[in-house]
Amino acid sequence: MNSQPLAYGNHEFLESEEGRPLRILAEYLEPLRRFQAQNIQDTVVFFGSARVHSPEYAKEALGRLERRSATGAEPDPQLQRGRTAVEWSRYYEEARVLAKTLTGWSATLDSPHYRFVVTSGGGPGIMEAANRGASEAGGKTIGLNIRLPYEQAPNRFITEGLHFQFRYFFMRKFWFAYLAKALVVFPGGFGTLDELFEILTLSQTDKLGKQIQVILYGSEYWDKILSLDPLVEWGAIGAGDVDLLQRADSPEQAFVLLKTHLTEHHLVPPTEQEMRAPGIAKTRS
Secondary structure (H helix, E strand, O other), X not given: OOOOOOHHHOHHHHOOOOOHHHHHHHHHHHHHHHHHHOOEOOEEEEEOOOOOOOHHHHHHHHHHHHHHHHOOOOOOOHHHHHHHHHHHHHHHHHHHHHHHHHHHHHOOOOOOOEOOEEEEOOOOOHHHHHHHHHHHXXXXXXXXXXXXXXXXXXXXXXXXXXXXXXXXXXXXHHHHHHOEEEEEEOXXXXXXXXXXXHHHHHHHOOOOOOOOEEEEEOHHHHHHHOOOHHHHXXXXXXHHHHHHEEEEOOHHHHHHHHHHHXXXXXXXXXXHHHHOOOOOOOOOO
């Protein structure tokens, strides 16, 4: 009896260099199948730091540091970090509120599909806050996780069947961009900036084929981190490219911007020709 596995069932081959094209294709087709099965039409993506904790966790951790510091002769160098973590925790709560508000509004839309589904990188911090808020509103919510040398476990608020684990960053970025109608960028580090500029570049070069909104959340942070004016002055970007970014400093302000954009650009009924175009769910954009 021949015990040799079929090629597509040969794990050693699939993990080999020659199997790379199949792995890449699988990271397109397998999510596509699940999005179709769950009737997802489009998304709003939340980016931000994995290091932002919930207010409850941050305050509890600071309390432990303060008690430990009070018993020691030397000041605890971790104490200031703990205080900063409490300050940053407001972004967790605000991301949670915004995701909950957006999901509640999207549930009122007259559509046979799930619209503007809150999506994150699937991990902790701002990602968890976004998935948590959407879950609390009773909506579906997506987590696009990535396999890393150090484990980034998925948060517990992602909808069953909508947690995705990617091997390749570029395929994960594809799924962030492909369904997105808006992007909300909370304070974050290199990963957040990488994802932000990926979307900005695609938008600037008309590679998205749709109107996508980019909101920087938290002027106090972004005013220090990101100034595009020198790029305009040197001629590296056009003056109009700065308008690709909007800013918000409260969940209420961000929601008004999102609702206005999504209503104006993405709630128009599609034409018959557009309905025949390929896609997850047929939309105008």
